[in-house]
Amino acid sequence: MGPANFSGQKEDRACYAYDATRRFYMPEAVIFPGNAVQVAQILRLATDHGFGVTPRGAGSGMSGGAIAVHGGLVMAMNRCARILSIDTENFVGTVEPGVVTAKFQRAVAERGLFYPPDPSSADYSTLGGNLAECAGGPKAVKYGVTRDYVLGLEVVLPTGEIIRTGVKTAKGVVGYDITRLLIGSEGTLGVITEMTLRLLPLPESVRTLTALFADMRQAARCVVEIMQRGIVPRAVEYMDRNAISCVKNYLGAGVLQEAGAMLLIETDGMAGEAEIAAEKIAGVLREHGAENVESASTPEAAESLWRARKAVSPALYAYGPDKINEDIVVPRSRLPEMVERIGRLSENTGLTMVSFGHVGDGNIHFNIMYDSSLPEQEVAAGQAVNEIFEYTLELGGTISGEHGVGIAKAPYMDREISPEALSLMKRIKSAFDPAGILNPGKMRL
């Protein structure tokens, strides 16, 4: 690879030792391949000599997928970062894995096209990382997640073969669906070196609405009602009472008033469509006792409505010192029960707990704020997580909607995945990676 593409220096290794989980594992070296052939050479060497390789995008993952927990090599894919083509007749883009998500979104938007998956990290996360984790985001309620936009891949197997999966067309059913097996496999089955992504026409109009409610139950009831009337908004976000209160403190007076829950709803479509939908939604909101229904028809006004929702994460970082950040999903009609349970847990433990997220999908991000220097708080926080996961599964939900398992959720994986299914996953892992060199130590595989 040459010295320009490899480093064993401590300062370089440290740059690739962490991700958004704030955990730190020093890799033994970092390597920067520039193409699939180099990736294949490295992986073949790893399989032959039995050293671990952890592929890495931007390191913005929330579950530890890009951290080399067992040492070995970090394979940084950020030098494979070309947008290879954007086909405006067939709505298909071909890109390398190191392309930053928002950069790709802007490039296709300039050509009148739309790549809907929008994780909050889009400004710095890479498409390769998005695929590895099957990233979601607010627009999933209408447009689905990353999985729904991948037509085909070029992938390097841990044993060094470069294969193509899937198609470059709208449809295709030849052979097993290796494409979707790779998506969400967290870099444990292969290294993606090229991806063919499905695009949509860019919506002509967008309308954004916000509303406040006395309690979460009322807000959730309203969301179910909107969708039952045949309206599919592109985003239905919520913040609970504690999230509103944190953001209010963070942004200062006048931006937000106290409430039991806040909804942010966005519609889009051809000219005319977003407006029709937004008007119907405003009607439903008012019927259900929403207060302060505000709506925005310009990008600037929409930005201002999004301000509170987007301030949740920074507000929680500022709240500190420590927090547990989780990502559960329940059927959306059961969301109020979960929010209430989190509220009771917060009262019982004395720990601040906030929840927010994608209510249209039933996807709840809850945060437990604690101080790790106080052992009783650490224990209480851990017990609360346990209790919430248990209740999630009781409600028919899942313990990770869009952040993945990695190391963060690995201790809980067997609550959701049976021993028989886990054993099948291990056999699949072996079918791809007989020497177990790719991203070792993740997902209990």
Place this chain on the structure above:
Amino acid sequence: MGPANFSGQKEDRACYAYDATRRFYMPEAVIFPGNAVQVAQILRLATDHGFGVTPRGAGSGMSGGAIAVHGGLVMAMNRCARILSIDTENFVGTVEPGVVTAKFQRAVAERGLFYPPDPSSADYSTLGGNLAECAGGPKAVKYGVTRDYVLGLEVVLPTGEIIRTGVKTAKGVVGYDITRLLIGSEGTLGVITEMTLRLLPLPESVRTLTALFADMRQAARCVVEIMQRGIVPRAVEYMDRNAISCVKNYLGAGVLQEAGAMLLIETDGMAGEAEIAAEKIAGVLREHGAENVESASTPEAAESLWRARKAVSPALYAYGPDKINEDIVVPRSRLPEMVERIGRLSENTGLTMVSFGHVGDGNIHFNIMYDSSLPEQEVAAGQAVNEIFEYTLELGGTISGEHGVGIAKAPYMDREISPEALSLMKRIKSAFDPAGILNPGKMRL
């Protein structure tokens, strides 16, 4: 299983010996399990004793997926045919695999919900078969295919374990995506015993348009233009000159006039949306020189516009005696080139060849009409198929859009799938089915 659930009688076996490919392979016996536990017992026995088991839905598949080509047992899933629940708050349906697709569509429509995948066989095909083949249909251009509506499964592995895959919620990323690996695996990896399906709100309005064109190039240009204007119709179907002519002969005078190509376009949405989109489309059609633009706003009028398109298959069966029925996909902008190539091949061979299908997806169903009692026609037809597959791959396409590989496409599979990818698929097959008992002889696995 008892005599009521098992038959070795010739007349019963004959009923389960064929599918829509018209090929005939007599199974040694037929078995009718009623639940997952029985499926598990049979599969465990098969793995222990090494006999083949071919799971079967309605036997309406186009690639031979449900035929026991190596003998053994046909496992008919039609007694597992309950709709277990339809959740109108969370838009989720839970069903057994033997439920007929159209029956499920009607059941959810009665509750204001919508299951979009609509293979032409929907009136008799089963959801289990649809999942096994990843069925498509006209609405795929807007709504995607079967894969996009499956949240989770209960599956019996060939070794007898009953596992759950995926989730019952809108999102979920815990562990490998076994759900989508199963979809389109043509009954070679596991037997689906329950499925959790994603539903949408039922569109409030539908508009249907038809238009005639002097040639296919003009029609395809028009489709690209419609989509570039941000309109996503729910169906964009076409018929070429020969398909129009066959249908005209079949339906009799007055129904259809000769033309180079016909488009059928359907829009849907909330009240108001379908109309806005249909008007815009009618404008684009006229700008592009379409003749006889007709539109329908009632279900009856739409039915009449669909009549010609739906008559293609029966018209071709009546045309007889033999035909080769293929299912290719090319990027939609390249569709005119493929239609022209098929036209030239028809002229050169003297065989009637018609093409029709889902132009919005670039999914072409082409049929070669021949007489198998004339060896020179049989040879010419086979050569034409070869040439069309080659050209399909040259254009960046795939040799099966929605019918699957089974036995029909197996001889051609290695043109699209590399030896390295095929070898990986075989290792995956072994990870699921070490004794190779499930649906043996399919997909070159």
